[in-house]
Amino acid sequence: MALVHKLLNGIYILRKCQMPSAASHLFLGTHFADYCSSGLQKPVVAPSKASPQRKTEEGLQGHHHREAALDIPSPDEKPEISFEKAIQEEIKDHFRRLKDDFVNRWKGPEGHPLHEVLxxxxxxxxxxxxxxxxxxxxxxxxxxxxxxxxxxxxxxxxxxxxxxxxxxxxxxxxxxxxxxxxxxxxxxxxxxxxxxxxxxxxxxxxxxxxxxxxxxxxxxxxxxxxxxxxxxxxxxxxxxxxxxxxxxxxxxxxxxxxxxxxxxxxxxxxxxxxxxxxxxxxxxxxxxxxxxxxxxxxxxxxxxxxxxxxxxxxxxxxxxxxxxxxxx
The missing domain is CATH 2.60.120.430 (Galactose-binding lectin)
Structure with a gap:
C-alpha cells in the first residue's frame, strides 16, 4: 500500500508542474529549473498526533530529537511555483551578463578599462x-x-x-x-x-x-x-x-x-x-x-x-x- 501511495503522489505532482521542453529550457536557463525543483521539495508539517511508540522513544531520548519531515508532499498541498518570477530572474541575469560584455570591451588610454580611467x-x-x-x-x-x-x-x-x-x-x-x-x-x-x-x-x-x-x-x-x-x-x-x-x-x-x-x-x-x-x-x-x-x-x-x-x-x-x- 505504501508503494501505491507514493506512485499516486508522483503522478499528481507531475500534472501540477509539467517540465519545460528542450527549447523553452534553453531560454529559461538554470534559474527556472532550480526554482521549480526547490518548490517541489517543500517539507510537510509533521502530524500533530504521534504514535505511542514514538512517544516512548522521545521519552527515552529526553526530547532531544524530533521526527524528520517527510520528503513527499501531501496530495492536498499545491507546490508554490511562479513562472513569471522565474522568467524575470532569468532575463535580469542575461541583461547583467550583456552589460558586462559591453563594458569590458570599452578600452581607455593604454588599454586600461574605460570605467577605471574615468x-x-x-x-x-x-x-x-x-x-x-x-x-x-x-x-x-x-x-x-x-x-x-x-x-x-x-x-x-x-x-x-x-x-x-x-x-x-x-x-x-x-x-x-x-x-x-x-x-x-x-x-x-x-x-x-x-x-x-x-x-x-x-x-x-x-x-x-x-x-x-x-x-x-x-x-x-x-x-x-x-x-x-x-x-x-x-x-x-x-x-x-x-x-x-x-x-x-x-x-x-x-x-x-x-x-x-x-x-x-x-x-x-x-x-x-x-x-x-x-x-x-x-x-x-x-x-x-x-x-x-x-x-x-x-x-x-x-x-x-x-x-x-x-x-x-x-x-x-x-x-x-x-x-x-x-x-x-
Whole structure:
C-alpha cells in the first residue's frame, strides 16, 4: 500500500508542474529549473498526533530529537511555483551578463578599462625606475650654439629617481653672432607608434600637473608642447615656473594647467591662448637663471592630477586688440 501511495503522489505532482521542453529550457536557463525543483521539495508539517511508540522513544531520548519531515508532499498541498518570477530572474541575469560584455570591451588610454580611467583622480605619466625610463628623455644645452654649459642625466640612488645635473655657464659663444648664452634643458621624447607614427597624451580629465622633485633652490621653467605639424609653431610652447627650495627633503609641486602662459622662442606673447590638453606631445624643464655654477634636479615622478578645489579655466585676460579671434 505504501508503494501505491507514493506512485499516486508522483503522478499528481507531475500534472501540477509539467517540465519545460528542450527549447523553452534553453531560454529559461538554470534559474527556472532550480526554482521549480526547490518548490517541489517543500517539507510537510509533521502530524500533530504521534504514535505511542514514538512517544516512548522521545521519552527515552529526553526530547532531544524530533521526527524528520517527510520528503513527499501531501496530495492536498499545491507546490508554490511562479513562472513569471522565474522568467524575470532569468532575463535580469542575461541583461547583467550583456552589460558586462559591453563594458569590458570599452578600452581607455593604454588599454586600461574605460570605467577605471574615468574614475581615476591621479595618474603617473613618467617615472624613473630603470635605464629604459631615461631613454624616454633627451638633454640639451647651449653647447648646440657654441656655449659652455654642460648637462647630464643618470639614475639616482637605488634606481628610484632621475638625477639631472651639470654646470651652467653664461659665457657667450665667440662666434660673433650670439650675444647671450646659459641654458640647460631636459625634454621628453615624443611618443611613437608603429611606423614612427606620432602619438600624444590626453589629459582632458585632469586639471593639474603633479611632480615630486628635490632641487638645489634654483628656479626652473616647466614647458609643455602641443602636438602640431605646422613648422611655424615648432617653437611655441606653454610655460610656468617651478621653484625648488633646496635641502635634503622632497617636495610635491602642483601646477594648474590654467596657469601656463603661451610663449614663442622663449618670449611671452601678448595674445594668450589656453592650453589644449587633448594633444600633449612633450614636457620639459629648462634652467636659465643667469647664475654660473653647478646645479642638480632630482625627479621621482611626473604625473597629472584632478584638484576638485581648482575651478579656474584660464588665468590670463585678452582684449580684442591683442586677440581678435576670441571675440568674433
Amino acid at each position: 574614475l581615476e583622480q591621479a595618474k603617473v605619466v613618467w617615472q624613473f625606475r630603470g635605464k629604459e625610463d631615461l631613454d624616454r628623455w633627451i638633454v640639451t644645452s647651449d653647447k648646440t650654439i657654441g656655449g659652455r654649459s654642460e648637462v647630464f642625466l643618470k639614475m639616482g640612488k637605488n634606481n628610484q629617481s632621475a638625477l639631472l645635473y651639470g654646470n651652467l655657464s653664461t659665457e657667450a659663444p665667440h662666434d660673433g653672432e650670439s650675444g647671450r648664452s646659459g641654458y640647460c634643458a631636459m625634454i621628453s621624447r615624443i611618443p611613437r607608434g608603429p611606423f614612427e607614427r606620432k602619438r600624444s597624451y590626453d589629459w582632458t580629465q585632469f586639471n593639474t600637473l603633479y611632480l615630486r622633485v628635490r632641487g638645489d633652490g634654483r628656479p626652473w621653467m616647466v614647458n609643455i608642447r602641443e602636438d602640431t605639424d605646422i613648422i611655424q609653431r615648432k617653437n611655441q610652447m606653454y610655460s610656468y615656473f617651478m621653484f625648488t627650495r633646496g635641502g635634503p627633503y622632497w617636495q610635491e609641486i602642483k601646477i594648474p594647467f590654467s596657469k601656463f602662459f603661451f610663449s614663442n622662442q622663449g618670449r611671452i606673447r601678448d595674445a594668450q591662448f589656453q592650453l589644449l590638453l587633448d594633444k600633449i606631445s612633450s614636457i620639459g624643464f629648462t634652467l636659465a637663471d643667469k647664475v654660473d655654477g653647478p646645479f642638480f634636479l632630482e625627479i621621482d615622478f611626473i604625473g597629472v592630477y584632478t584638484d576638485p578645489a581648482h575651478t579656474e579655466e584660464f588665468a590670463y585676460e585678452n582684449s580684442p586688440d591683442l586677440n581678435p579671434k576670441l571675440f568674433k
